[in-house]
Each structure stands twice: as structure tokens, then as C-alpha cells.
Amino acid sequence: xxxxxxxxxxxxxxxxxxxxxxxxxxxxxxxxxxxxxxxxxxxxxxxxxxxxxxxxxxxxxxxxxxxxxxxxxxxxxxxxxxxxxxxxxxxxxxxxxxxxxxxxxxxxxxxx
Amino acid sequence: xxxxxxxxxxxxxxxxxxxxxxxxxxxxxxxxxxxxxxxxxxxxxxxxxxxxxxxxxxxxxxxxxxxxxxxxxxxxxxxxxxxxxxxxxxxxxxxxxxxxxxxxxxxxxxxxxxxxxxxxxxxxxxxxxxxxxxxxxxxxxxxxxxxxxxxxxxxxxxxxxxxxxxxxxxxxxxxxxxxxxxxxxxxxxxxxxxxxxxxxxxxxxxxxxxxxxxxxxxxxxxxxxxxxxxxxxxxxxxxxxxxxxxxxxxxxxxxxxxxxxxxxxxxxxxxxxxxxxxxxxxxxxxxxxxxxxxxxxxxxxxxxxxxxxxxxxxxxxxxxxxxxxxxxxxxxxxxxxxxxxxxxxxxxxxxxxxxxxxxxxxxxxxxxxxxxxxxxxxxxxxxxxxxxxxxxxxxxxxxxxxxxxxxxxxxxxxxxxxxxxxxxxxxxxxxxxxxxxxxxxxxxxxxxxxxxxxxxxxxxxxxxxxxxxxxxxxxxxxxxxxxxxxxxxxxxxxxxxxxxxxxxxxxxxxx
Numbered sequence: 001x002x003x004x005x006x007x008x009x010x011x012x013x014x015x016x017x018x019x020x021x022x023x024x025x026x027x028x029x030x031x032x033x034x035x036x037x038x039x040x041x042x043x044x045x046x047x048x049x050x051x052x053x054x055x056x057x058x059x060x061x062x063x064x065x066x067x068x069x070x071x072x073x074x075x076x077x078x079x080x081x082x083x084x085x086x087x088x089x090x091x092x093x094x095x096x097x098x099x100x101x102x103x104x105x106x107x108x109x110x111x112x
Numbered sequence: 113x114x115x116x117x118x119x120x121x122x123x124x125x126x127x128x129x130x131x132x133x134x135x136x137x138x139x140x141x142x143x144x145x146x147x148x149x150x151x152x153x154x155x156x157x158x159x160x161x162x163x164x165x166x167x168x169x170x171x172x173x174x175x176x177x178x179x180x181x182x183x184x185x186x187x188x189x190x191x192x193x194x195x196x197x198x199x200x201x202x203x204x205x206x207x208x209x210x211x212x213x214x215x216x217x218x219x220x221x222x223x224x225x226x227x228x229x230x231x232x233x234x235x236x237x238x239x240x241x242x243x244x245x246x247x248x249x250x251x252x253x254x255x256x257x258x259x260x261x262x263x264x265x266x267x268x269x270x271x272x273x274x275x276x277x278x279x280x281x282x283x284x285x286x287x288x289x290x291x292x293x294x295x296x297x298x299x300x301x302x303x304x305x306x307x308x309x310x311x312x313x314x315x316x317x318x319x320x321x322x323x324x325x326x327x328x329x330x331x332x333x334x335x336x337x338x339x340x341x342x343x344x345x346x347x348x349x350x351x352x353x354x355x356x357x358x359x360x361x362x363x364x365x366x367x368x369x370x371x372x373x374x375x376x377x378x379x380x381x382x383x384x385x386x387x388x389x390x391x392x393x394x395x396x397x398x399x400x401x402x403x404x405x406x407x408x409x410x411x412x413x414x415x416x417x418x419x420x421x422x423x424x425x426x427x428x429x430x431x432x433x434x435x436x437x438x439x440x441x442x443x444x445x446x447x448x449x450x451x452x453x454x455x456x457x458x459x460x461x462x463x464x465x466x467x468x469x470x471x472x473x474x475x476x477x478x479x480x481x482x483x484x485x486x487x488x489x490x491x492x493x494x495x496x497x498x499x500x501x502x503x504x505x506x507x508x509x510x511x512x513x514x515x516x517x518x519x520x521x522x523x524x525x526x527x528x529x530x531x532x533x534x535x536x537x538x539x540x541x542x543x544x545x546x547x548x549x550x551x552x553x554x555x556x557x558x559x560x561x562x563x564x565x566x567x568x569x570x571x572x573x574x575x576x577x578x579x580x581x582x583x584x585x586x587x588x589x590x591x592x593x594x595x596x597x598x599x600x601x602x603x604x605x606x607x608x609x610x611x612x613x614x615x616x617x618x619x620x621x622x623x
Binding site for chain 2: 081100109
């Protein structure tokens with residue numbers, strides 16, 4: 001039996017990858033990368049999810065199951081890294097647009 | 113001294129990190145202070161890495177748990193907690209190569225880049241890249257690997273676009289798209305491993321995998337391996353390499369070349385140590401095939417290139433192919449281990465060292481030529497040997513070493529690869545040797561055009577000492593490694609190959 005969120009992970013990653021590979025607009029490529037990142041983050045979070053569990057804070061915690069803290073730490077780090085990367089790539093696109101006057105990734109000068 | 117060795121893994125990562133954030137501030141005091149700070153911090157790191165390598169070769173694996181009361185306290189409750197750094201003979205060798213190249217590249221860069229406003233920030237990125245490479249070498253933990261992987265990507269991309277031309281932004285964007293995709297694949301693979309084993313420590317996961325594995329491991333290993341192959345620029349995703357080589361500043365290109373070799377090291381670490389029992393002959397054959405195609409594609413594409421930097425970029429793809437050919441053969445013949453497999457593995461690892469030295473030397477020599485003639489396009493330049501003999505000698509040493517002519521180091525490692533790959537399939541040796549000969553043809557053509565013929569008549573700048581010293585050191589290392597190849601193999605390479613073949617030592621360091 002496959003859980004529904006893992007299905008969503010696969011859909012998101014495939015959608016993002018297809019955008020990165022097939023889209024010509026550079027901003028859409030960056031969006032595709034973000035969609036992949038969203039899929040991977042969803043995967044990490046859903047791995048640590050336990051139904052009916054509480055947040056992993058031990059102070060005054062009720063005697064229930066806790067969700068796994070490690071995937072949340074991983075996701076947080078991954079989100080921060082992804083934000084940095086997105087900002088950097090968008091700034092590259094701004095500079096590229098200033099030089100080339102186009103967002104089309106096929107209009108390039110480095111060939112072969 | 114014992115303090116330095118005991119805390120060595122953490123210190124070797126911490127020094128470049130701290131320096132990266134102090135250099136932009138120190139740069140306000142003037143250029144000399146800034147340069148001194150960069151070179152001094154990298155020299156210190158190099159010293160620590162050397163001490164650590166000596167200790168590891170003598171006493172075996174050294175582990176370091178960050179934040180533990182005692183650094184060796186890796187598994188207080190029977191399972192590993194905290195971020196663990198682990199250094200064995202293999203990672204010590206790679207970190208030694210990476211740090212040596214980083215140190216020499218920093219020396220080379222002092223006079224290379226025209227003094228601009230942002231040089232302090234440029235060196236900050238340079239040091240961050242060094243720290244990221246050190247981290248990738250020493251980490252014993254999958255998630256930390258991902259973080260350092262991204263640090264390497266981000267700092268490299270920032271430096272590739274340093275000259276702010278449209279083409280350099282294009283190269284940086286391309287590098288970034290591929291690196292980010294690779295990083296996300298890596299994270300996905302790490303996530304699968306975490307879901308499967310509930311751990312992130314490489315050694316602990318290796319212990320679990322040895323007990324039994326599932327289909328999920330194969331999915332994870334494919335994702336992680338493809339991510340690291342993206343990063344190292346082997347055949348299917350090699351297209352970023354020539355662009356980066358063409359546009360980035362010379363010292364950055366050398367660093368990116370080294371970081372791609374570090375990526376290959378991490379791949380081998382994961383294939384051999386962590387998944388030694390899963391990665392069967394199929395994985396080995398895949399690596400061998402990709403390596404062989406990389407050689408063919410790299411060399412064939414290098415021949416028609418008119419831009420020298422771009423040409424060297426394609427040759428770098430082929431050189432990565434030789435490493436993969438050697439180590440892949442080692443992987444194919446791992447179960448059961450046989451003599452030619454071990455020889456191929458040692459050859460591949462030896463070629464990592466030689467590739468870093470040779471490609472750096474030839475690229476730095478080419479860029480020094482561009483610097484003294486003050487031209488980016490070298491098409492009309494010729495007869496430089498009459499005016500600048502040292503550069504001609506360095507370029508000649510580099511080209512002989514890359515094409516594997518005795519007595520250079522490239523000959524030693526390529527011979528080890530060819531003679532053992534022959535037992536796997538004679539065709540692979542043929543591909544390798546042909547590639548080597550074609551490389552010689554490509555570079556001799558360039559050498560004749562650049563250095564021989566009627567003396568160069570245009571204005572020439574003096575070659576600064578900070579450029580000559582790194583090239584001299586690289587040439588000396590190349591010749592020494594070539595002349596004393598058996599000694600080098602026995603002291604450095606064989607322990608590294610043994611460390612890859614025997615995962616128990618690595619696992620035992622943690623649990």
C-alpha cells in the first residue's frame with residue numbers, strides 16, 4: 001500500500017524535472033527547480049510524520065507519540081539552502097537579461 | 113601538536129570558514145593584509161591536513177564527533193549521535209590534494225585579477241569553496257555531505273560570474289542549474305536512506321547495509337551516484353565544464369576541477385564503503401562505460417576547439433573518464449577481489465592525484481600566457497618561448513604529463529589503469545590509449561602555435577613571482593611523482609585503496 005503523499009512527491013519531482021529539461025524560459029527553469037525542492041521537502045516531512053503525534057518538545061509533553069525531529073531539521077536546512085540558491089539564480093537571470101535582452105535559454109553565446 | 117591532530121578534522125574545516133568571514137573585513141586594511149590573510153589561512157590548513165594525513169597513515173582511522181566531551185565519543189549509547197567527521201587514508205589523500213591545489217591557486221590569484229572593489233568578497237568565496245571541499249572530504253554523515261555540496265556549488269557559481277560578462281553569467285547559470293538538480297537528487301537519496309535506516313551516519317548505514325539490503329537502497333544509490341556524477345562532470349552531464357573553463361577566472365577553474373575530483377571521491381566512498389555489498393558488477397560496469405564514453409567525447413570534442421581554455425575543459429572531461437575507468441574496473445572485480453582489480457583501483461586513485469596536478473599546471477600556464485600578453489583570445493599569439501622560457505617549460509611539462517609520456521606522473525597512473533583494464537576488456541585499454549595519444553596531438557598543436565615559430569613581437573608583461581611559484585611547485589611535484597611512482601603508490605595510494613576495499617575499518621571507527 002502506497003501512501004498518498006509519496007505519490008504527490010513523485011508527481012512533484014517529475015513535474016519539476018520536466019520543467020527544468022523542457023522549458024526554454026530561464027525563470028521557468030528556476031521554478032521547476034523549486035518544484036523539485038518542494039517535492040523533496042514534502043518527502044522528508046512526510047517520512048517523519050506520525051498520525052496523532054505531538055511536536056517533539058519534551059517539556060510538559062503529553063504521554064503520546066512524537067513526530068520525528070530529524071527530518072524537520074533536515075527540511076529546515078534544505079529550505080534555507082534552496083532559498084539562497086533561488087535568490088542567486090534569479091540574480092544571474094537579471095544580469096543575463098541585461099546582457100542578452102532575452103530570457104530564452106536557447107539564445108546563448110557559449111556553443112558546442 | 114597532539115591537540116592539532118586530535119581536533120584536526122574540525123580545525124581543517126574551521127580555519128577556511130573563519131577566514132572566509134574575516135577576509136572581507138580585513139580587506140579594509142589594504143591589499144597586502146588581505147592577501148596575507150588568505151594565503152596564511154590556507155597554509156595553516158594545509159599544515160593541519162598534512163599532520164592529520166601523517167597520523168592517519170600511521171595510526172588508522174580518526175573520527176571526530178562535533179560537540180562531544182571527548183572527540184572520539186561517537187556512539188555513547190551504542191548508536192551514532194552528533195555530526196561525525198571521519199578521516200581514513202582515502203579521505204586524507206584527497207584532502208591533501210584538494211588543499212595543496214587550493215593553496216597554490218590562492219597564490220596564483222594574488223596578481224591575476226586586476227584590483228577591483230570586491231576582491232575581499234571574492235576571496236571570501238574562495239575560502240568558502242576550500243572549506244566546502246574540506247567538509248566533503250572529511251564528513252562521515254550524509255546530511256552534512258549535502259550541506260557542504262551546496263556550499264561548494266554556491267561559492268563556485270558566485271566566482272564563475274566574477275568577470276560580469278554575459279557569457280560568464282551564462283556559464284554560472286548553467287553550472288548552478290546542474291548543481292542544484294544534483295543537490296536535490298542527493299537530498300532525495302539521503303531522505304530515502306534515512307527513511308530506511310533511521311540514521312544519517314555513513315559508517316552506521318554501511319553496517320546496516322552489510323546485514324541486508326532492499327530495493328530502496330538501489331533507488332537511493334542511483335540518486336546519490338547520479339548527483340555526484342553531475343558534479344564531477346562525467347559524460348552525460350559534461351556540458352557545464354567547457355563553459356565554466358572558458359569563462360571563470362583561472363584560479364576558480366582550478367578549484368572547480370578539484371571540487372569535481374572531490375565529488376568523484378565521495379562517489380567512490382559511497383559505492384565502496386557504504387554500499388560495498390549492494391554495488392555489484394553492474395554498478396562497476398556502468399562507471400566503466402561512462403568513463404570510456406567520457407574519454408571518447410572529451411577528446412573528440414577537444415580537437416576542433418579554437419579557444420584554448422574551452423579545449424582544456426573538454427580534456428578535463430576525458431581525464432575524469434580515466435579515473436572512472438580505473439576505479440570502475442576495481443568495482444567490477446571487487447567480489448571476489450583479484451589482483452588486477454586492486455591494481456586498477458590504485459591506478460584510478462593515483463590518477464585523481466595526477467589529474468589535479470597536471471590539469472592545474474597546464475591551465476595555469478595557459479592563463480599566465482593570457483596574462484602576460486594581456487589578451488583573452490590567444491589566436492594570433494606565437495613564438496612565446498623566445499621571450500618567456502619558463503612558461504614554455506611549464507606548459508611542456510604539463511602537456512607531457514597529461515598525455516602520459518614517461519617520466520611524468522601521468523604515465524605511471526595511466527599505465528596502471530591500461531594494464532589492468534586490459535584484463536576486463538582489451539577494447540577499454542584501446543580506448544584509453546587512443547584517447548591519450550589524441551590528447552598529445554591536441555596539446556602539441558597548441559604548444560607549437562603558442563610557443564614556437566618566429567619570436568613574439570607584441571608587448572609582454574613580466575610574469576609575477578606569485579604565478580611562477582605555484583607552477584614551479586606543481587612541475588616539481590609532477591616530476592617527483594613520476595620518478596618515484598612506486599614509492600608514492602606504496603606510501604599514499606595503496607593505503608587509500610585498502611581503505612576503500614575494507615569498509616570494516618571505516619565502520620569500526622564509529623561503532
